[in-house]
Amino acid sequence: MSAFDPRAALDALAAEYSQRAEAIRRDLGRTHSPDFAEQAQQRQNDDVLRALLAEAEAGMRLVGLARLRLADGNYGYCERCGEEIESRRLQALPAAEYCLRCADLQK
Numbered sequence: 665m666s667a668f669d670p671r672a673a674l675d676a677l678a679a680e681y682s683q684r685a686e687a688i689r690r691d692l693g694r695t696h697s698p699d700f701a702e703q704a705q706q707r708q709n710d711d712v713l714r715a716l717l718a719e720a721e722a723g724m725r726l727v728g729l730a731r732l733r734l735a736d737g738n739y740g741y742c743e744r745c746g747e748e749i750e751s752r753r754l755q756a757l758p759a760a761e762y763c764l765r766c767a768d769l770q771k
């Protein structure tokens with residue numbers, strides 16, 4: 665197994681989120697049908713798209729914060745208890761702010 669590179673992982677994640685956000689913004693920018701029933705359907709879809717967009721933007725914020733921690737040398741430490749975050753967890757969620765235990769406490 666190759667060593668985990670948080671910088672590359674965060675870059676990949678940021679690229680993924682921004683591509684997703686861009687695609688959603690494109691969808692949201694399309695013109696609405698003049699047909700009323702179709703319009704109602706499109707507005708419902710827009711609500712879903714806006715929720716997805718908010719999710720992608722929240723993800724980008726987390727990646728940005730993780731990059732700051734990387735620059736500070738604080739990357740990989742739990743924001744709550746200060747313990748090291750499990751490496752398996754970081755590989756799955758490179759922008760994770762909390763260790764597994766603290767993330768569980770948050771639920």
Ligand SMILES: [Zn+2]
Nearest residue numbers: 742745763766
């Ligand atoms: Zn913790």
